[in-house]
Amino acid sequence: MAVLPMKKVLIVGLRKNRKQMLELLQRQGVMQIEIRKRSEDEQDPVFEQIDTTGIRTTFEKNIILANQSLQVLDAVKPPEASDGGLFAGRKKMSLTDYETNTRKRDRIMEMVYNIQTLDKKRNEIAAEIPKTQMQLEALAPWMDFKHPLDHSGTRSTKTFIGTLANDVPEETILAGIGREDVALDIISHSPEQTCIAVTCLNKDANEVEESLRHMSFARPAVSGDVPSKQQEALTVKLERLQSQDEELKNKIAAYADRREEIKFIADYFRLRSDKYEVIGGLEQTDRVFIVNGYLAARDAASLENLLTTRFDCVVEFSDPEADEEVPVALKNNWYSAPVEGVVASYAMPGKGEIDPTFLASIFYYFLFGMMLSDAAYGLIMIIGVAVILKKYRDSIEPGMRKTLTMFQYAGVGTLFWGIMFGAYFGDLPAVIIRTFINPSLPADFSLAIWCEPSVQPMTVLGFAFIVGIVHIFFGMGALAYTDIKQGKPLDALYDVGFWYLLLIGAIGILINTDMVGGMFGLHLNLPASLILFFEILALIGAVGIVLFGGRESSNWGLRIGKGLYALYGISSYLSDILSYSRLLALGLATGVISSVFNSMAAMVAKPPVIGPILFALIVVVGHVLNLAINALGAYVHTNRLEYVEFFGKFYNGGGKPFTPFEENTKHYRVSE
Amino acid sequence: MSGLGLFFAILGAALAALLAGAGSARGVGMAGQAAAGVVTDQPDMFGRVLILQLLPGTQGIYGLLIAFVAMNNLGIMSGNPEVSCSLLKGLAYLGACLPMAIVGYISAINQAKAAVASIALVSKRPDQFGKSMLFPAMVETYAIFALLISILALNGVGAI
Numbered sequence A: 001m002a003v004l005p006m007k008k009v010l011i012v013g014l015r016k017n018r019k020q021m022l023e024l025l026q027r028q029g030v031m032q033i034e035i036r037k038r039s040e041d042e043q044d045p046v047f048e049q050i051d052t053t054g055i056r057t058t059f060e061k062n063i064i065l066a067n068q069s070l071q072v073l074d075a076v077k078p079p080e081a082s083d084g085g086l087f088a089g090r091k092k093m094s095l096t097d098y099e100t101n102t103r104k105r106d107r108i109m110e111m112v113y114n115i116q117t118l119d120k121k122r123n124e125i126a127a128e129i130p131k132t133q134m135q136l137e138a139l140a141p142w143m144d145f146k147h148p149l150d151h152s153g154t155r156s157t158k159t160f161i162g163t164l165a166n167d168v169p170e171e172t173i174l175a176g177i178g179r180e181d182v183a184l185d186i187i188s189h190s191p192e193q194t195c196i197a198v199t200c201l202n203k204d205a206n207e208v209e210e211s212l213r214h215m216s217f218a219r220p221a222v223s224g225d226v227p228s229k230q231q232e233a234l235t236v237k238l239e240r241l242q243s244q245d246e247e248l249k250n251k252i253a254a255y256a257d258r259r260e261e262i263k264f265i266a267d268y269f270r271l272r273s274d275k276y277e278v279i280g281g282l283e284q285t286d287r288v289f290i291v292n293g294y295l296a297a298r299d300a301a302s303l304e305n306l307l308t309t310r311f312d313c314v315v316e317f318s319d320p321e322a323d324e325e326v327p328v329a330l331k332n333n334w335y336s337a338p339v340e341g342v343v344a345s346y347a348m349p350g351k352g353e354i355d356p357t358f359l360a361s362i363f364y365y366f367l368f369g370m371m372l373s374d375a376a377y378g379l380i381m382i383i384g385v386a387v388i389l390k391k392y393r394d395s396i397e398p399g400m401r402k403t404l405t406m407f408q409y410a411g412v413g414t415l416f417w418g419i420m421f422g423a424y425f426g427d428l429p430a431v432i433i434r435t436f437i438n439p440s441l442p443a444d445f446s447l448a449i450w451c452e453p454s455v456q457p458m459t460v461l462g463f464a465f466i467v468g469i470v471h472i473f474f475g476m477g478a479l480a481y482t483d484i485k486q487g488k489p490l491d492a493l494y495d496v497g498f499w500y501l502l503l504i505g506a507i508g509i510l511i512n513t514d515m516v517g518g519m520f521g522l523h524l525n526l527p528a529s530l531i532l533f534f535e536i537l538a539l540i541g542a543v544g545i546v547l548f549g550g551r552e553s554s555n556w557g558l559r560i561g562k563g564l565y566a567l568y569g570i571s572s573y574l575s576d577i578l579s580y581s582r583l584l585a586l587g588l589a590t591g592v593i594s595s596v597f598n599s600m601a602a603m604v605a606k607p608p609v610i611g612p613i614l615f616a617l618i619v620v621v622g623h624v625l626n627l628a629i630n631a632l633g634a635y636v637h638t639n640r641l642e643y644v645e646f647f648g649k650f651y652n653g654g655g656k657p658f659t660p661f662e663e664n665t666k667h668y669r670v671s672e
Numbered sequence B: 001m002s003g004l005g006l007f008f009a010i011l012g013a014a015l016a017a018l019l020a021g022a023g024s025a026r027g028v029g030m031a032g033q034a035a036a037g038v039v040t041d042q043p044d045m046f047g048r049v050l051i052l053q054l055l056p057g058t059q060g061i062y063g064l065l066i067a068f069v070a071m072n073n074l075g076i077m078s079g080n081p082e083v084s085c086s087l088l089k090g091l092a093y094l095g096a097c098l099p100m101a102i103v104g105y106i107s108a109i110n111q112a113k114a115a116v117a118s119i120a121l122v123s124k125r126p127d128q129f130g131k132s133m134l135f136p137a138m139v140e141t142y143a144i145f146a147l148l149i150s151i152l153a154l155n156g157v158g159a160i
Helices: A015-028 A053-076 A095-103 A105-142 A170-177 A202-214 A227-280 A297-310 A337-346 A357-372 A375-391 A398-421 A428-437 A457-485 A489-512 A514-519 A528-548 A556-568 A570-579 A581-603 A610-650 B004-041 B043-073 B087-124 B126-157
Strands: A006-014 A031-033 A091-094 A157-165 A183-189 A193-201 A288-296 A313-318 A668-671
Touching: A006 A015, A006 A297, A015 A031, A015 A227, A015 A288, A015 A297, A053 A105, A053 A227, A091 A095, A095 A105, A095 A227, A095 A668, A105 A183, A105 A193, A105 A227, A157 A202, A170 A183, A170 A193, A170 A202, A193 A202, A227 A668, A288 A297, A297 A313, A337 A357, A337 A398, A337 A610, A337 B126, A357 A375, A357 A398, A357 A457, A357 A581, A357 A610, A375 A398, A375 A610, A398 A581, A398 A610, A428 A581, A428 A610, A457 A489, A457 A570, A457 A581, A457 A610, A457 B126, A489 A514, A489 A528, A489 A570, A528 A556, A556 A570, A570 A581, A570 A610, A581 A610, A581 B043, A581 B126, A610 B043, A610 B126, B004 B043, B004 B087, B043 B087, B043 B126, B087 B126
Parallel strands: A091 A668
Antiparallel strands: A006 A288, A006 A313, A031 A288, A157 A193, A183 A193
C-alpha cells in the first residue's frame, strides 16, 4: 500500500558514449527521462539541442512500411501457428542477436520495399481484372454479330447498331420503322434489352434513324472490332492478368519465412525513434550531454553501479522538492497488486494522497464474487488463469499478468459466493438429478450453505446493503486517515466523524422501524434506551454537520446555510447504499440465466442417446455465454462501486503515472 | 371472464422481454455501427470496442430474466399454466413486469448513446478504456434498479 518513493536523477555523460548509454537506459527501463524542448528564441551560450524531427519521421515511416508489409504477408500467407495471441507477450532477444540483426537492417528494409512494390502492382492488377470482366459481360449480348461493332454500312447502305429497352418483338420494331425495305437483324434479346442491327439504303438513312430514335434506340455500350475477336483478346488479357497476379502473390509469399525479420525491423525503428525523441530533448555540448529524470529510489544504486562501471559519467540523485510534481508508481503486496490496473485506469494518486489500491483490493474480489456467484464459474476462472500463466510464464507481459491474476482472485471470490449460494453452473446438479436420476427430487432441494438469492432475495438484499455500508464507511475512514496524515485532524472530525455518528444513529433508528426492519423480516423491538442512544448519536452528528459543514465561510448565516445543505447530503448516502442492490441483482441475473439454460437443456433431454447429447450441448454453450456476459457485468459493476461509491468518498487522483524510458516494442524484448 | 388474469400476466412477461429486448437490440446496433467505424481504421481496437458495444445488451438479458421468472411462477415453463389466475393477480404480474420493460427500453437506448461516445473516446485515447466503460455503466444502474424492483414484485405477487 504505497506510492513508490522517487528520486531525481541527473546523469552527465560523454557525448561519444551517448548512444550506448541511452540504449542501456532504454533496455533497463527504470528511469523516466524528462524531455524538454526549448522554444525557438531560447538561447544558451553553452548547451545546445539537436533537432531530431527529420530523422524520426524517417524512422516512423519505416515502421509504417514494415507493419504494412506484415499485413500484406499475412493476407497472402496467413501465419501457420498462432503465436499465443493476446497472452504470449513479446519474445526475448539477446543483445548479441539484436546486434547481429541490426547489421542486416538495410537488407531487411530492401525486402520491405520489395513487398511494397509487389503489393502495389497486385493492387493495380486487382483493379484491372473486374474492369476486363465487365467488358466481357457487356460483349456477351453481341456475340452472334459477325461484323465489327463500329460497322456503319457499305457504299450504298447504312447500318444502325444498338439496343432497344425491354424485349421488343420483330414485328413491333418493323412497325415502328414503318417501312418494308430495311434489313432487321435481332442479335439477341432479354427482358432488359433487345440488341439489333438495322440496314437500309443511304437515301432512307435519316428517316430510319428518326423512327428508331422514337423507339429509344441507343448506341451499344461496346464498340470496335468483331465481338468474337474482342472476346478472344479480352479472355487472353484476363488470363494474363490472373497469372500475373498469381505470380506476384507467390513472389510475396516467398518472403513469408522472413516475417520475423520484418517484425524485428519494426521494433528496431521503434527503439531508435524513441531514442531520438529523447536525444532531441537533451541539453548537450560538443563533449558532454545531460539527462534529467526520475526513478524509483530502490533502483538508484543498481543503475548508478551499471552506468559508472561501464562509462565515464556522473550520476547524481536528489530528493524531489516538496512542491514538485513527481511521477507516481505503485507498489503493493501480492494480494493488492493485481488491482493496481483498476486504480490506474481511474487515476494515479495525486500529491499527498494515499495509494488506494490496498483498500480497493480488500473489497474487490468479494464484490466481484458476489455479483458472479457461481462456484463452477469461479473454478473455471481460477484454473483457466493458472493454465494461461503457466503456459506463457516466460514471455507474458507484467500488465497482462496482473490483469489475469486479478480475475483469478476474483474467481476465488466467485467460488466462495457460489458455495454460499449453492450455485454450481446455477442449478445444474438439481436439474441433472431430476432429469436423469430421480424425477421426484423435492422442489426445495438446495446446495446452498447460506441461502439461495432467488428464494430469499430480501435476506441477500439486506446483506448487500450491509456490505455497502461497510464499504462506504471504509471509504470515509480513508478520508479521515488522509486528513490526519496531512495534519488536519479537525477536518477528519467534521467531514467524517460527524457523518459516522449521524449515519450509525440513523441506521440504528431505521432498523427498528416497522417499515425498514419489517421489509427484511426483522422485528427487533430494541430497548428504548438503545434507541435513545442512537437518537443522541444522530443528533450530535446532524448538529455537528450543520455547524461545521460550511466552515470555510466566515459569515455565520451563510455558514449555517451551507451546513444545512451539507446535511442534505445524507440523501446521497442513501442512494450510494441503494446502489449496492446491484450485488443482489447481478447475482440473481447469473443464477436465473443459468437456470434458463438448464431448463432448456432439460426440455430436450428425454429421448435416449440424442437427448443427453443435446442436453450437454445446450449446457456447455449456455454456460459459456452466461459466464462471458456476467463476468463482464461483474467486472464493470465492481469497478463502478469502487470508483463511484468508494473512491468518491476520499480519492481524487490527478497524479502523473511514471512512464519510464523503455522498450516500447511490439514483438521483441531485447535484454542484456 | 376466466383466463383474463393469465392473459395479463403473460402480457407482462412478454412486454418485459419485448421492450427491454427491443431497446437492447437498438442500443447494441447503434454502438455496433460506431464500433465498426473505429475498427476500419484501428483493427487492434476490436476487443475494446466490442466490450463497449455489448454494454447496452444487458437490458435484453434482464428482460428475458423477468419474463422467465414470471412464466416460471405461472407454471408455463412446466407446461402446467395457472389458468385459475385471478384478474387481480394477473394485473399485478403485469405491473411487476413494467419497470423492467419500460426502464429497460429507455435505459438501453440511452446507454447506447453513452457507449457510442465512449467508443469515440477510446478510439482517440485507448489508454482511457477503464473510464470509458463507466459512462455507459452509469446508465445501467437504473436498469438494475428496475430489475430489482421487478424481481421483488414478482416474488411478492406469487403470494396473492
